[in-house]
Amino acid sequence: MTPDAVIVNIAPPDIHRELASGPLIGGVLSPVSWRLIFFVNVPAGAVALAVLARAGRSPRHSAPFDWAGQAVAVAGMGGLTYGAIEAGATGITAPSVLAAFALAVAALTVFGLLQARGRHPMLPLSLFRSRTFSVAVGTAASKSLSCTTSELGWRLAG
DSSP states (O other): OOHHHHHHHHSOGGGHHHHHHHHHHHHHHTTTOTTHHHHTHHHHHHHHHHHHHHSOOOSSOOOOOOHHHHHHHHHHHHHHHHHHHHHHHHOTTSHHHHHHHHHHHHHHHHHHHHHHHOSSOSSOGGGGGSHHHHHHHHHHHHHHHHHHHHHHHHHHHO
8 A cells, every 4th residue: 555545544535635636736737837836835834834823732632842853854854855956966975965965864863862752752753663654654755765866866867
């Protein structure tokens, strides 16, 4: 079962249409400019934040926002993304690329430590005890890694 199928299986049936709208909107926007598929996330994110701001706290799980976990996750993913993009333009051994990858490794290491030791982690590591969750995350990660490395390979070769 693919990660996409797992999400559809666990999502309530009344939002399946919304889950399918993302690839459809991306397909409509990409012929105009492939960059537009990224800008569509800005209003969607703003709407999501507005809705979340109005939502009350969970009566079952009262937990504060994990600011430290969020900050190092953004730094780690940002460094990884920047390094992968710039590696195609400047080469994988460029100082800025190596610095970005070093930042990603350091930040994601700190993220793992914070999640393991935090009282209210953003990503509770106990989730990985679930075989379904672990397989879904592993499948998504390998799919993403294979796409990223093949794209990086094409960029470095050409």
